[in-house]
Amino acid sequence: MQKKPLREVIAAPLDRAFRVYSHGYPFQFSGWHYHPEYELHAIRRSSGLCYIGTYAGPFETGNLILTGPNLPHVWVTDADGYGDGRQGDFIPDRDLVMQFSGAFAEKCLESFADCADLRVLLAQASAGILFSEAVGEPVARMMEDLRERSGPGRLALFFDILDRLLADKARQPLSVEWQSYQCLQPKRLDNILKFIAENYNRADLTCGEVARREAMELSAFSRFFERHISCTCIEYINRLRIYKACQLLIETENRITMVAYEVGYDTLSTFNRNFQRYIGSSPSAFRAHRRYGLMRSAHQIKKASAGGA
Incomplete structure (x- = not known):
């Protein structure tokens, strides 16, 4: 996969x-x-x-x-x-x-x-x-x-x-704004988001690395990112990781520790904490509920997603 x-x-x-x-x-x-x-x-x-x-x-x-x-x-x-x-x-x-x-x-x-x-x-x-x-x-x-x-x-x-x-x-x-037509540097924003999309599963990926690629001071990069994406860089990376983990939990039989590693987490506790924050359940409960048709209602899912924003 x-x-x-x-x-x-x-x-x-x-x-x-x-x-x-x-x-x-x-x-x-x-x-x-x-x-x-x-x-x-x-x-x-x-x-x-x-x-x-x-x-x-x-x-x-x-x-x-x-x-x-x-x-x-x-x-x-x-x-x-x-x-x-x-x-x-x-x-x-x-x-x-x-x-x-x-x-x-x-x-x-x-x-x-x-x-x-x-x-x-x-x-x-x-x-x-x-x-x-x-x-x-x-x-x-x-x-x-x-x-x-x-x-x-x-x-x-x-x-x-x-x-x-x-x-x-x-x-x-549905999502945070991926690209704003009002952005004065749309190519820079595209480059940033593309690099994150291609590297978010790396455990050593940092916002500082993304900033350096664009020759930006971290403080200036953070302001630029939050202004156009409406969340911090690390928040954005964690969201991508957790949502990809949901796909892996549904579509594969991989152990939860392996899923955590595949999406960029090097500690299971951090993965579990972020999963609970964004999805509203533990990874094991999420997998069981999706597999056996016991998942919470659409209203509850949306509420949990909004609560993690």
Whole structure:
């Protein structure tokens, strides 16, 4: 299993600005991964936990979530989330996905004045967005229709989907903001977050090392990080470690001590303490509950996640 978020290469046709497809679970990129494209996920089958940036919480059939460029994410179906649609250990057509590039989005913003309001939605996507049930169901049907469309009607339907998303006043941000379009040094922020994503499982990773890579004094680096990510650097690293540990506890039989080591903790006591803080239970209880379908309700999970912020 990948310990670091895997960089997905999107193989979209050269004559298309966006693509829509469905995939089952497990999938080639159903692990912790990221890519430079925006991605709209409609979950059509199963339930479990999703990890989006620094967010961890439950997902279920009918969820509609938009992720921004280079925001690591994964949806992990657990033992009691397979339902009746499974084929052995495989769930067909679990996700319906629409992907489009940042370059295409920027071209739309530059070319069409009517697209100006979309900048707000695209900026919010840097944290991941969960849309309301009232919007999720009709948009999923529109995404299905989009797979069959061609010509100008296909482009019109794509913009109709974005318009529905923008009009959803009940949409909710999921993660801390991964990248702010108001940041005066977006490339520096990207470099910092990318380096952490690729190295958070190293026990010797420190915020000082990240600061030195950017030729910044630690105090200046800390202010920069907290201003744009809304938490400290060490808090951010610990969140990534614990959320990756959740995936390993669900998907593998690895001993808890091994899981702690694989996500970057060199002492079990520190791992257990942080796990309790962010998830609200011990690692062993979390694994047992997910395996036997006794996990706390979605409300409790969200409450525990918010309490660790």
